[in-house]
Amino acid sequence: MVRGGILVKHAAFNTSLLQYLACPLSKDPLRYCEKSQELVNDSLGVAYPIIDGIACLVPSRGRLVEKLPKDPEPDPAAGR
Amino acid sequence: MTLASELGRSSRCCLSRVGVPVAAAQRLATRAAGEFSASGDEVGDKNADVFDRELKSKQRDRAAWFMHESDPILDTVTENLLDRLEDCKRMFPTALNLGGALDHVQRMLHGRGGIERLISMDTSVDMIGRSKRLAAMDGVTGEEAKRSALENMQIIADEEYLPFQAGSLDVVISSLGLHWVNDLPGAMSQCRTALKPDGLFLAAMFGGETLRELRIACTVAQLEREGGVSPRISPLAQVRDAGNLLTRAGFALPTVDVDEYTVRYPSAMELIEHLRSMGEVNAVRQRSLVMSRDTALATASIYQSMFGESDGTIPATFQVIYMAGWSPDISQKQPKRRGSATVSFQDLQTAFPPDAFSKTSDDPKSTSTTKSITELASESKERERTGHNESEETSRTTRLPSGSWFKLD
Numbered sequence: 001m002v003r004g005g006i007l008v009k010h011a012a013f014n015t016s017l018l019q020y021l022a023c024p025l026s027k028d029p030l031r032y033c034e035k036s037q038e039l040v041n042d043s044l045g046v047a048y049p050i051i052d053g054i055a056c057l058v059p060s061r062g063r064l065v066e067k068l069p070k071d072p073e074p075d076p077a078a079g080r
Numbered sequence: 081m082t083l084a085s086e087l088g089r090s091s092r093c094c095l096s097r098v099g100v101p102v103a104a105a106q107r108l109a110t111r112a113a114g115e116f117s118a119s120g121d122e123v124g125d126k127n128a129d130v131f132d133r134e135l136k137s138k139q140r141d142r143a144a145w146f147m148h149e150s151d152p153i154l155d156t157v158t159e160n161l162l163d164r165l166e167d168c169k170r171m172f173p174t175a176l177n178l179g180g181a182l183d184h185v186q187r188m189l190h191g192r193g194g195i196e197r198l199i200s201m202d203t204s205v206d207m208i209g210r211s212k213r214l215a216a217m218d219g220v221t222g223e224e225a226k227r228s229a230l231e232n233m234q235i236i237a238d239e240e241y242l243p244f245q246a247g248s249l250d251v252v253i254s255s256l257g258l259h260w261v262n263d264l265p266g267a268m269s270q271c272r273t274a275l276k277p278d279g280l281f282l283a284a285m286f287g288g289e290t291l292r293e294l295r296i297a298c299t300v301a302q303l304e305r306e307g308g309v310s311p312r313i314s315p316l317a318q319v320r321d322a323g324n325l326l327t328r329a330g331f332a333l334p335t336v337d338v339d340e341y342t343v344r345y346p347s348a349m350e351l352i353e354h355l356r357s358m359g360e361v362n363a364v365r366q367r368s369l370v371m372s373r374d375t376a377l378a379t380a381s382i383y384q385s386m387f388g389e390s391d392g393t394i395p396a397t398f399q400v401i402y403m404a405g406w407s408p409d410i411s412q413k414q415p416k417r418r419g420s421a422t423v424s425f426q427d428l429q430t431a432f433p434p435d436a437f438s439k440t441s442d443d444p445k446s447t448s449t450t451k452s453i454t455e456l457a458s459e460s461k462e463r464e465r466t467g468h469n470e471s472e473e474t475s476r477t478t479r480l481p482s483g484s485w486f487k488l489d
Contacts (some may be wrong), residue, residue, distance in 0.1 A: 019248070020174065020199065020244055021243055021244065021245070021246075022244055022248075024237060025241060027244075027246065029245060051205070051398075054208055054212070055235045056236040057237040057243035058238050059241050063284060
């Protein structure tokens with residue numbers, strides 16, 4: 001049943017979670033990229049999406065990020 | 081295709097573009113793939129693929145809409161589980177809530193165990209959305225000041241790939257969430273790594289006796305109608321394996337206890353509906369994808385005839401195994417080193433002679449105190465043969481492992 005009446009505001013990702021979260025595959029700490037709304041694992045080159053303010057850290061949802069040498073970081077890390 | 085193999089493939093493609101020889105590229109690819117499973121036995125056995133996890137998350141999506149506010153089984157189990165938090169004097173500020181009865185844990189926590197931050201985790205998007213709405217509702221209506229003092233956070237993740245840094249959590253609570261996990265030892269071992277030293281792991285899982293009646297009825301109906309059997313009930317952990325699971329995952333001071341609940345339903349259809357609303361429907365990979373109406377009706381009628389009560393209702397058993405384990409820490413009691421004993425069994429026999437406990441003091445051998453265990457055993461056998469005068473007292477005597485009789489009072 002749809003719960004009528006309560007509108008959940010589109011919440012931003014809670015950055016205090018970053019101190020607990022890690023990549024599900026290699027357990028490395030993650031970097032929050034605010035522009036693309038993703039949590040990036042730089043050492044493996046995988047980015048996990050954040051949907052509606054909820055991080056989706058399932059390996060099958062990870063997006064491969066091309067890690068070529070001398071590639072400038074795509075976005076400045078906003079919340080660290 | 082799994083992420084591991086895709087990564088392997090893409091790194092191979094990258095490197096071949098740059099001009100690295102193919103052999104080296106392949107080695108790198110296998111290393112990348114191996115990295116994911118190389119973290120010791122934490123990730124575990126990838127070949128155990130009993131359950132279809134994607135299907136399970138879709139079923140839980142549906143259940144998120146069907147589920148009622150309060151469900152008798154989920155409420156009872158969650159209440160029992162959270163009660164165990166009050167048995168410890170310690171405070172656990174950061175808690176992880178692994179899937180299953182997510183919002184029940186959230187709702188019934190009431191600040192027990194000193195939990196300040198509750199991170200709820202599930203593979204299903206809608207379940208997490210439901211948990212978020214519950215948290216938002218508390219904020220809006222302001223009920224239960226204790227509940228809104230709890231900081232709620234949600235993530236979507238898989239129990240088999242736990243996305244937490246080592247030593248970051250104080251307590252992991254899983255209320256009926258681990259019985260659909262493929263690699264249970266691996267998942268529990270990752271929980272142990274994610275816990276701080278001396279952190280608590282509390283889990284409630286369905287045990288082997290759950291839905292025993294339904295299992296029997298399904299098997300009989302399928303044998304009659306279809307001539308073969310396909311798994312309709314998921315394989316569940318046995319009680320004897322629960323302790324092994326905890327020790328294999330590396331938990332110290334493991335405790336396991338079992339509870340059985342019998343719920344009555346008007347018919348088998350209501351039972352199935354209830355299971356659907358809890359998200360507990362079949363997700364075993366090897367299941368037959370077709371169930372004919374004949375078989376379904378036959379199952380219901382067999383259930384009724386074999387297990388039906390006098391008032392027409394049918395019982396269903398839910399056996400819940402509660403497991404608790406602590407992540408190792410030097411502050412915990414350790415077993416003594418082998419060979420460090422200071423007291424021998426002979427001394428024990430001297431200090432506590434077996435006959436000192438029995439009320440019948442007419443035994444001629446009661447004076448001698450140091451006896452070997454075999455002597456005691458033969459004594460008790462003689463007493464068994466000749467001791468009819470003790471027969472009226474046998475209801476109140478019990479036998480010690482050493483063979484001597486101990487009088488209960």
